[in-house]
Each structure stands twice: as structure tokens, then as C-alpha cells.
Amino acid sequence: MDQRPLLPSDGLKKDPYGAHEPPIYQTSTFVFDRAADAAAAFAGETAGYVYTRINNPTVAAWERKLAALESAGTGSEAWALAYGSGMGAATAAILACVKQGDHVVGVRPLVDNTFATPVLQQPLALGADLVVQSSTKYLGGHGTVVGGGVIARDKAFVAGPLLGIRKVFGSVPSPFDTWLLLQGVKTLELRVERATTTAAKIVAVLAKHPKVAWIRYPGLPSDPGHEVAKKQMKGFGAMIAFGIRGGTEAGRRFMDALQVAKRAVSLGCTDTLIEHPASMTHAHLSPEELTEAGITADLIRVSVGLEDADELEGDLLRALDVAAAGVTVAAGR
């Protein structure tokens, strides 16, 4: 029952009213003129929308955009499905590849391209079969949407098992959320370029700061991922991890002293978001699991945003000074 129009055009060349922006089709279901039309649509004999858990014109417009973004460098077509979250997308991709009792001996390479974004890295062109995106992050870019996507070149896989899994598990995004994504993604390239430039500046300062014990950023020649990143990425991105001397307590003082960057999880937002994984996103892990995942008590993760680079640098340096002085200040705004 695959009646979802996966083709780049769903039959309409443009909006019937000439709207510049795509309308939000905020409807759960679609009405048929005749019973025979409904039967034909459900049998997959005609393309058309039937129910928003299965397909929706606003969601489909976002899916075409998503596919185009991730295959921009390949010159070939890709197909995409959107989800209600990045975790929903990753789960669906895995469930569509394996079934109960399977033994995995030859695997489909699946790349989570959330940190890199399609602007900096094109996994399908590099040989991956599947790409997963948390569109919550850079694609949406403004911290207003939770969403995800799976992108592949194999149309039969997308229209078959992948769509089948989504129909059954129901992890669809809302038309309004995909409309927000269509707006946010327009500035993706500009945002990624700006954040990457600022990140490089911040890394240069942090790397020689006495309060910083270690730093991970793929743009640093000393970073274990540098050579691979140099070979396959157009830039090194805007995610930084560093260890602060003084461990958890110093980390807490640093976090509390921030006034420009926001103390928050997530990433890829217009605002710089800083988190302490051991006490926030990964607090549920045991000490052994934290060690296995490479998450040390002193680790601080920075997702660089679009603030003025000097202002952001000043904020981080001041917070490091506060952490070094061993005093606690009132939390910033």
C-alpha cells in the first residue's frame, strides 16, 4: 500500500494561489470525492494523500528538501522520510534493516550526519547507504522543533521497509514542525559557516588556556579525527569538547558564570549551548559506562552559535577565570 508520492513533484507545479511559502496542511485526513477514488489511492494505483500518519503535503515538501540537501554533492537522487525526532529516525532506520532472528554479517553503512550537517559532509557521496539526521539541531537551527530524518539512495528501501516501519510505529512529524524546518533550513549554510568560523577562533583561545586540561576539535592537527575530517569534510564544524582543570566543581563554577552562552543540552542552535554531560545528558550512566563512552567528569561540550565571536570569547574566558579562582558567582542571565 505505497501510495505516497515519493517523486520530486506531487503533481502540483506551484501553489494554486501562487503563495511564496508552502502552506501548512494542518489536517489529519484527506477527503475523497468518490469511494472509487479512495479505493484507488489506498491500493496505490493513484498518488495522493490519505492520512497524515502516512503522508502529508507539508511533510512531503520537507522530505524532498531533506533528500536534496543530503545528495547535493552526488548529482544523483536520494529519498527521505521525516520523523518526529532524531531518535525516531535512527530507530526506524535500524528496524528497517534487520528483523527478529537476523544475524548481522554484512551491514548497510549508516551515518549520523547531525554534527557535520550536509553543508560540511555528504555521506551518500562518500559511500554510505543511509544517513540519519536529528533535524532538531542544525537543520531547524532555531531551537523550536524536535525532528529527524532518514535519507537513502535506495528508493525501494525508503518506499518499502522504511515507510512501512514509520506507518506502524507512527513516529511522524507534524505539518507545522516540518514547515518550521522548511523556514529554518534556508539559512543552514550561512549559519554553519558563521558558527564554524567562530568555533575555530574559540578553539585557538581554549587550546592554550592554562585552565583547559585537554580539548577535542577535528580542526586541530593533534585531534585523532583530524586527518579523516580534513579528507572528507568541507569544514570542521562548530562542536567543541574540552576538559576543565579542577574537575566537576570547577566545571560547575564555569557553567554558572556564563552570561552569553546558555546552559542547555542540544546543539546546532543560533545560541551557543553549553552542557556538562556527566551531570546532564549522560547522568543516568554508571561510572563504568561513562568511562567506556569516554565521558569524563571534567568534560564540557560547547555548541557554538551565532553570537558575536568576541563577546562569546569574553564570556568563556571570564567563566574560566571564575572557575580558576574557586569562587561561585550568581548564575548569568
Ligand SMILES: Cc1ncc(COP(=O)(O)O)c(C=O)c1O
Ligand atoms: C548526533 C545526534 N544524533 C541524534 C540525536 C537524537 O536526536 P533527537 O533529540 O532529535 O531525537 C542527537 C540528540 O542529541 C544527537 O546529538
